[in-house]
Amino acid sequence: MSNERYSRSETTALCELASLLGKSDFVLEYASALLLASLAGRRVAVVGIVKRGKSTLINVLIGAEVTPVGMLPETAAVLAFGTSGTERISAHGFDESLRRRALPGSARRFRGSVKREGRRKIVAGVLDCKSPLPPGLWLIDTPGSMESEVGKRSVGVSGVPKSLGQLIDAVVVVVGIPGFSSSDLKLTREIQQLHIGIPTFVVVKALDSSVSMSDLVEYSKLYLGDLSAVTFLQTDDDQSALGLLVDRLASLPNPRHGQDAARTSDGVCQSLVDDLETCMVEQLRNRLIMVPRGIRRRLPEQLRTALKANNPRSLRKKEKTLRKAAESKARLEYRAGLKKWKDQESVLKSAVYNAEQELKHSKVALKKNVPLLGCSYWVIFALSFILFPVGPVVWAIYGFLKETDLEKESEARAPSLESKVTRSENVLRDAIARLENHKTRRPLK
Ligand SMILES: Nc1nc2c(ncn2[C@@H]2O[C@H](COP(=O)(O)OP(=O)(O)OP(=O)(O)O)[C@@H](O)[C@H]2O)c(=O)[nH]1
Ligand SMILES: [Mg+2]
Structure with a gap:
């Protein structure tokens, strides 16, 4: 047998x-x-x-x-x-x-x-x-x-x-x-x-x-x-x-x-x-x-x-090499992704900063949009009493006429300034939202 x-x-x-x-x-x-x-x-x-x-x-x-x-x-x-x-x-x-x-x-x-x-x-x-x-x-x-x-x-x-x-x-x-x-x-x-x-x-x-x-x-x-x-x-x-x-x-x-x-x-x-x-x-x-x-x-x-x-040993070795290669690839991809994310973040941050500045300026412009007579008018009006009574009368007439013009101008400018403020506020809100959204998409390790 x-x-x-x-x-x-x-x-x-x-x-x-x-x-x-x-x-x-x-x-x-x-x-x-x-x-x-x-x-x-x-x-x-x-x-x-x-x-x-x-x-x-x-x-x-x-x-x-x-x-x-x-x-x-x-x-x-x-x-x-x-x-x-x-x-x-x-x-x-x-x-x-x-x-x-x-x-x-x-x-x-x-x-x-x-x-x-x-x-x-x-x-x-x-x-x-x-x-x-x-x-x-x-x-x-x-x-x-x-x-x-x-x-x-x-x-x-x-x-x-x-x-x-x-x-x-x-x-x-x-x-x-x-x-x-x-x-x-x-x-x-x-x-x-x-x-x-x-x-x-x-x-x-x-x-x-x-x-x-x-x-x-x-x-x-x-x-x-x-x-x-x-x-x-x-x-x-x-x-x-x-x-x-x-x-x-x-x-x-x-x-x-x-x-x-x-x-x-x-x-x-x-x-x-x-x-x-x-x-x-x-x-x-x-x-x-x-x-x-x-x-x-x-x-x-x-x-x-x-x-x-x-052989299980050589298979394990092969598996280890493959795993390491995959890990290093993932690491590189993570780094590249993080860099891109950071670049985008700084762009968005500067957009927020710009929008803030814009809003600030437009608010200031709106605030300043008042008749220019303001303080200087009343100072000169006070000083004009030195030439009493002609001075105050003349200055009052001038002031009345001038104020009327300035007020008209400021009233005409107000809507555009207000809409500019609203626009700037919207732009800022958008920029902040985009930044917040971007922050949630930070690449994970
Ligand atoms: N009366 C009678 N009983 C039989 C005969 N041949 C088998 N048997 C019975 O049938 C049963 C099974 O017989 P086995 O010869 O072991 O059958 P088998 O096909 O070889 O079975 P496995 O090897 O287990 O597949 C036994 O209890 C036998 O006594 C027969 O010619 N006459
Ligand atoms: Mg049998």
């Missing part, structure tokens, strides 16, 4: 990385690809919805209780069963990190080890034992597809490893009565489409001793009419069709991959690693994942390189 492309420590690191990235399917897929490469002969995958009796069927065909059977979803690993003609019993398995491990060498203990609830987690295993199966025929027990998943997602991810199709020579779909449903039919059709060119057989079995052969015939006529040539019916009392099934499997044309099994499996592993790499690059782009050094340094070269480019 070796693979030339990746060393054991590389495969372990790959699986550890996959679990880190939440790609739980990877381990199962990878392990089965490695496992199938080691099997010389015809490989027949036994698939179906969960709890349709796949494992029970394999046990019947092997003639021993070798694969675990149960009420709850039981088969969690890809398990291959076959006979090499010798009486040697050997078993292999992988634990979570794909470390190869020899399992106890007896069928009973093998079954105990590969149970879902077993002490050690097994994702793929091989049992090569003495059985009624023809030599070179391998039956591969697979985890059941979840009914709810069929049709929604690809058949591959709903239990059966996706890459299995590339490594097998035939498929046996197990459907069980009662329980046979549209999902069984959908799964059978999907498998036919997914594995075009791979012979597909359907085993319709009675999961209940009360189901008779005639019930099965009726069911299969109704639902599997066009598949009748490859359908095998089995009840608890009549299992003769299973012998025919084994004969059909044994007489299949030469294995698809033959000597190329290892190469094909290698190709599958490679594409899985490519997927893993893509997923890793994708994940590293969105968030920083610390891949422990222990895993990183054991990874294959291509992944190490990909990881280097997306």
Whole structure:
């Protein structure tokens, strides 16, 4: 069970990385690809919805209780069963990190080890034992597809490893009565489409001793009419069709991959690693994942390189540089903005000052807009009493005439001066408002 492309420590690191990235399917897929490469002969995958009796069927065909059977979803690993003609019993398995491990060498203990609830987690295993199966025929027990998943997602991810199709020579779909449903039919059709060119057989079995052969015939006529040539019916009392099934499997044309099994499996592993790499690059782009050094340094070269480019440390460094550049740009922009703001402020302040001056002047002009006789008239009028009585009389007449003229002039000037004051007041108010408004727009740091 070796693979030339990746060393054991590389495969372990790959699986550890996959679990880190939440790609739980990877381990199962990878392990089965490695496992199938080691099997010389015809490989027949036994698939179906969960709890349709796949494992029970394999046990019947092997003639021993070798694969675990149960009420709850039981088969969690890809398990291959076959006979090499010798009486040697050997078993292999992988634990979570794909470390190869020899399992106890007896069928009973093998079954105990590969149970879902077993002490050690097994994702793929091989049992090569003495059985009624023809030599070179391998039956591969697979985890059941979840009914709810069929049709929604690809058949591959709903239990059966996706890459299995590339490594097998035939498929046996197990459907069980009662329980046979549209999902069984959908799964059978999907498998036919997914594995075009791979012979597909359907085993319709009675999961209940009360189901008779005639019930099965009726069911299969109704639902599997066009598949009748490859359908095998089995009840608890009549299992003769299973012998025919084994004969059909044994007489299949030469294995698809033959000597190329290892190469094909290698190709599958490679594409899985490519997927893993893509997923890793994708994940590293969105968030920083610390891949422990222990895993990183054991990874294959291509992944190490990909990881280097997306190394969280270098990403952090890049981020820091970008942040600094953005900060200094923001600083420069702030300074430039502040300078512009200050320039505008001084312009507005001088506008306010000018408006104040203007208002002041116009107010003074308005205030001064009184008859000019004012004080000087009364002073001269007082002095004119020296020449009494001519002086005051003359001065009074002059003053009366003069005052009348000046008053007229000042009255004529008053409206324009008043409007000038009002205008100046408005100008000043505007200038102050603009200045206040400008103050609220001071650039922030
Ligand atoms: N009476 C009867 N019961 C069966 C038959 N095949 C399976 N069963 C019962 O159906 C249940 C499920 O059988 P399994 O062989 O574990 O089914 P499975 O498809 O391998 O299940 P998963 O691996 O969990 O997907 C068990 O309780 C079996 O005893 C059969 O031919 N006749
Ligand atoms: Mg099973």
